[in-house]
Amino acid sequence: MGSIGVGLWLAMRMLLGGQASPEGTQEGPPFPAMDQTMSRLAGLEGLDAVQFAAQEVKLDLREETAVLVREAEASYDNASINSDTLSLWFAEDLAVASGRSRLIADRQEVTTDSTVVYDMELMRGSAASARSAFADRGTDWFSQGHVTVREDGSTFVEVGSFTSCDIEDDLHYWFRIGTAKVWGNLLMAWPVALYVHGVPVLWLPFFAQDTRDDRRSGFLPPRFGINDIVSTSGNQRRSVTDVGYYVAINDYADAQATLDWYSGEFTRINSSFRYDVVKNHLQGAVSVNQSYGEQKTLQIQARHNQSLSPQTTLRANANIISNTKVYERQSFNPTLQTQRVSSDLGFQHRFPFASMNISASRRQDLGAQAGQVNLTLPNLGMTFTPLTLLRAPSNRSRFYNNIVVSGSFQGQRLTQSREEGNDNLSDRASASTGIRLGSFGVSARTSYNRRLVTFFEPDPDGPLDKEDSSVDYGGSLDYQVDLIGSTTLRPTISWDAEMFKNDDTEGEYVNVPARMRFGAQLATDLYGFFPGVGPFARIRHKVSPRFGFDYSPAVEIPDSLLAIPGFPGGSSGVQNRLSLTINQTFEAKLREDIELDGEAEALLQGRMPGLDSLAIADSTAMLDNPWIRAQRRGPRPPPGAALDSAAAGVDSAAVDSMGAGADPGAGPVVDPVAAEADSALATADSLAAAGDTVIADSTGLPGDPLAGPGSLSGRYGGLQGPPRRAQERRNVVLLGINSSALQFDFSRENQPALITDNWSHRINSDLLRGLSFNMSFDLFEGSGEERTLSPFLSAVTGSFTFSSATGLGGIMGLGSGGGAGAQGSRQRLNNLGSSRYRLQSFNENPDPFDPGLRNGGPWTLSLTYSLQKTRGTDTADSRGRQSINAVLSMQPSPSWGLTWGTSYNLTDSEFGEHRLSLDRDLHRWVASFLFARAPNGNFIFQMSVRLADAPDLKFDYDQRTSEDLLER
Template sequence: MKQFFLTILSSLFALVLLVSAAAQAKEGARESLADTVHYAAERIDCRFEEDTTIVLLGKAEVAYQDMELNAGKITYYPGQELLCAEGLPDTSDGKLRLTETPVLRDKEGSIRALSLTYNLKSKRGTLVEARANYRDGFYTGRRVRKLGEKTLQIFRGTYTTCNLSRPHYRFWSRQMKVLINDKVIAKPVVFYVWNVPVFWLPFIVFSIRKQRHSGFLIPRYGSNDIDGRYVHNLGYYLAPSPYWDAAVRGTLREQTGWMLDSEFRYHLRGRLRGTITGSFDNRATAIAQKRAWRLGFSHLHTLSPTMTLRGRGDFCSDKNFSVRNSTNLYSRLNRTLRSYLSFHKHWTGSGNSIDLTVLHSRNLDTDETSLYLPRISFRKARAPIFKPPKGDHTLAKWYHSIYYSFSSDFSHLREERTTGEYSRVNLSTNLYASAAQKFRTWLHLRPSVSWGMRGFQSQGEKFQRQESYSFALSASTTLYGFFQPHIGSLRAVRHTVKPSVAFLCSARLDTLDGFRYDLRKLRDPRTQVRLNLGNILQVKTGRGRKQRKFNLATWGFSTSYNPRAREKFSDLTTNVRVSPVKTFEVVLNSTHSFYTPGGEFRPSAPRLKRINLTASFRLRGKTGRKTSQPESSAPEGTEEVAGYTSSRMEETTIPPSDREVPYVFGISYRYSLVKSAGLPASVVQWIKGNLSFSPTSKWRIDWWVNYNLQKWRITTQQISIYRDLHCWEARLVWMPTGYRRGYYFRMNIKALPEIKIEKKKGIVGF
């Protein structure tokens, strides 16, 4: 009881001292940290000697600003602004052990140690046998010095991102400096996998930032039949500002010399962004040495909310530069270089716009060039001739639905062909007006008229002008048929028929000397009637919450009639889409001719010219992973260009494994038939399938295949296996067939993807 009263008196005395210190601060004296330090414990001892000492025992807590310290025992020296913390000995089980060891927390992370000292003012401290956790990194050290909020100095310690007590990997170093959320600098370094040393380095510097930052690029190694062995991506990435960055990377090739690439990017949000790229290829073989370069740029500048300036350029000294150095299929096949500079202005109130463009193109095969200097376009947005009354739409008259639009273009073209130079000036103007009318709620009429003028002058010729006139009148309606069969879960069927007919006539008139009219110059008069019939079959099934409405099928037919043509009826086009369930769909497109190859009209037996049939089946588990890509698309890490699959799998980021067990299955069949008079029919058939599933939460398997039924062989196939290895991850991608056959294996640390084991073999892209 006596000890209890002494404790109460000492606490009251300490409180009086704190109140007195606060009063002195109000009077203008030096402010002390005591009035901002909060502490609590099961027992508090205050010693008032030359230096005041406060001892906190049992579940002690000290909080100051964003720092919090917990320990079994904390000694606080207010005069020195110093904290000393340690655990409490415990021998309850017959063995000596420490409990309530110190834990220091701040906004960056936490550190646990056997003992520590910490200065509140400088935020520096020393910890013994410490284990720190800062963001995704875990650090241990026999002695750790905290040099402010952002720096740790570790002696004889380790670093890892594995959160296990026995981590799967770690870096051990005699001396390590950690710049929190920036980088780790250590020397010397031994890398351990489990307890097995894998490699030793005299020093290492690696980034632990999550966002973009400057640093050396990670080299990549590989080989192919042309270059032999090569080292790619030797270089440095510079990101000194959030508004721009740059990269320089080189490639060393065993058999064909070296190559240097550079890239500069800038981006000022809401104002401008762009890229400048350059490449230099020093290709040396046993026969000859050849040097070539390529330069490109792109720029977008938003001058104001209604004005933009765009530009793009592509230049090279060798027409086969991309063929030799690019792994992108489109770049390898593209044989035209285009450069342009464009200015765009639009008016928000009226919707009008104007574009000014300078365009240059060069054919790499023929070396022919063309230059538009300039090309000007003006567009008048669709607007009513008579403005309708605001508010009450019932006051609108029939003439309020008359709308018009206007456009005008001017261009000056200069070309350098193999036969010589050529120039041409073009001027065109178009005026269009239409009016949508509705009669007796079921008939829709839409008359329209247009006038166009086109003037041009070629090099060495007189100015010529042509005018075109056209008139169109379309009529359409909608018919409904409703049935309620009540068969099984089927509740209702609605058939919608949308027939339409359009009458069009047009003519072109040439002028004499560009100004005088001559009705005898009326050319290309056309009269045409277009016929279209659309159908929609809708179904309602189930009851209550299980009720479902969907389009079971849509189909349509279209053709036209021209009394002046030799074959008066055009081809009959048919489009059919059937989807009885969400997972299955059939699409059919066909073209028939009403005439035999000899020109005989046979409307009762149309001749098939072309047909395309696609049937697809898709199945996805309810717990499957979400993806925005269709199941029939190319696999992850690839792109489809012109029917080919271009792989860049070594560039992709390995995605995290799902916790659930998803599956996705898709298969599609395509049949294409083209019949031409006097030629054998051309038939294309293939089956494309994909399967993706996760047998466990740690595994994921993806398979994608394309099978040619005409040649009875697999044209493209890819198998991808992914494994989540806790703090590591691994992926194997194998393409056993196709022009890009090969494999790619990679195992890397999730948090440090630069530390990896990588192996690849193949033609281009591996």
């Protein structure tokens, strides 16, 4: 079934020079292997072997022709052709295929329903109405046209078209070309017309494109909008951006230089350099932008991250603006005008005995705080690895074993400079160390503070600056006593002393009398269990009071010291203070038959893992267990001993207190023995039915603070009891209220004992995702002996995110479940897709304005409210300053996406900024609209229609209105 003839080589170049999709290449069944005779004939010089097969073969040796009919296939080397009818004219070196034909050469495929003619001597072939499919940058393209392949390797296409739309019956768009030539890596076409639903919308006289997919040097496509060509108003200013050149230095680095021109305003020169060496853990970029106009400004940005070793890392982020006011006027992005320009430099190294961190930072404010720069240089911190002395196993340790020694050091210099204001220089250094032996701890600390103030407008008769410094030192002793359940008592003794120096002490340090303090802290948890309602099986109310007592005898301070301005002696009388902190949490356990959706499940599981704390009740049920009593009589484990991960857990209701006096050891809740859970659960159910309050829940047996208060393993060295039951986390925080401490001083005569001036509260709930509500009260009116208790709401801040998939219904799994957010093709106008040429935006951080709400469902709303009030007469400050920020993201239809954000000043009844973004999915195209108004009055309107499969092909409209231009 073979023949010897002139070799058949059908080489067809793709229309755009792209590579054929390997998935789309389907070669026919392999031909049978040649026998010995055929192999010898194929090896003769001057002869080429062609293998062919068909249902019917007509071979004419006199005419040197072969006609293959029905399922005809011929193969030569790495090229093959399949057709309904295939004629081979060996004398003329021609191959003619008719009917439905498919050519495969070099894994490239061309199909046609017409005729394919190939001249094997001239190495030229043509295909009428040929169709091909190829992949370019992850996109499948489909082309059709009259293809001619020449001997020199060039390919001509006449009356052709191509598209990435895969709907054959109703193509949404296509490009039609008169003639195209592919030569090497260059494609040239003329003329080119864009058709949308059969309607021509764009015509170009010619088109040129480099078809290589790799990074390469070349000119960047400039960006300009339709309104930059056709003027729409008399005061319109045109702009052309990204006029420049891109250089691909090597596989690890590239650079570019561009020019932005804004008529009548300014011209900006941009340059960027980027590098990324993965094997050396080296990555970074440098950008320099200089604008020229009536006023100039220079911006320098740099980023560098490097892992010098597994223990050493280096990071650097620099952002410097020479003239912030000019930068604000030239900016149209609302977020850029209120940002803080930050620069950071950090070096971290882990020694076997300590971790060292050396850093520096620079903060430059924009907006209302423009002109203020904070520079921290240097900032040194070192934390020593805790050292355990006389280490011994917990079951054989004595009272002198497992002594833990720890320490830390930190120092920094902070420089605050203002364009119109006093400059401040602060030097700070502190060191601390501690020794802990079981429940007994000893600590010592010292700190140094120096402040230098340089006056902006000094007194003509006074000094130009003012300097003061102080040295503080002291120590403390504490011992923790574990009472019943989670109740702990920690008595403390501390000693504080200080030395002070300023200009009035003639440069000499003055000793401040030392003060002794005696105190104690008492912490416990109170629980109330109540029957469930609705989807809740049970509800628990947890109250966590914290009491702190502090007594300090009076000290005598000479009047000569008190007369020194700025002397830090403070009150020298007796101090007898009591602090009270109360935190409350209302938790509910979902019924077993309640199904949670994916988002609610992730929200509940997102908290720190722990066992079901609602399944444990009275502490007496555990303490009556003789096995636990025997363990309690055993020796204590060393601080920091390995914890029993199966027993230790964290209560989801444990939240850090906002104020002083809060005990950090009020959180972990443990299921001590799963075998005891059933009896404890029965006790809890009986108490819940009566609504009783249980004191000292068994879930909190606090141990050594270093091992984690409330951890059974921390206290008893890891109990080897029955296996624990892994339980799914199905607890919901209905309401959490965390309050700052209230402090009372009973040594004050003729004055209220309450000395707390401001009382703060924080509220959170799982029913509203991201809820954070804070409020503060100014408790007293007046000062001194004449002040009276009169609570006054001074500040309220709140924020939460609400969507169709969250809230009360969503957290129960009863919501709509949401839907997919806007697709990835809907991108911001400031980042219009990736280009194979240009560097991406220097700032790789997400847009601060965009909270990433597009995946929250059909709609997502984020609200932030702020209220600030000052007690006093009827003034603007006493009436309060109120503002609200809102970001709404919604998907009105499967093809539309909308994001609207604004800030509104409720006090002045005016908007601060607006930003409205609309995205329309047009199958393979994306239309985007952006309206933005910055706080300084700059307005921008952008419209872009771009091909998602080729982001460089787009149609932009960009209108910018500057507040300065309107004033002119």
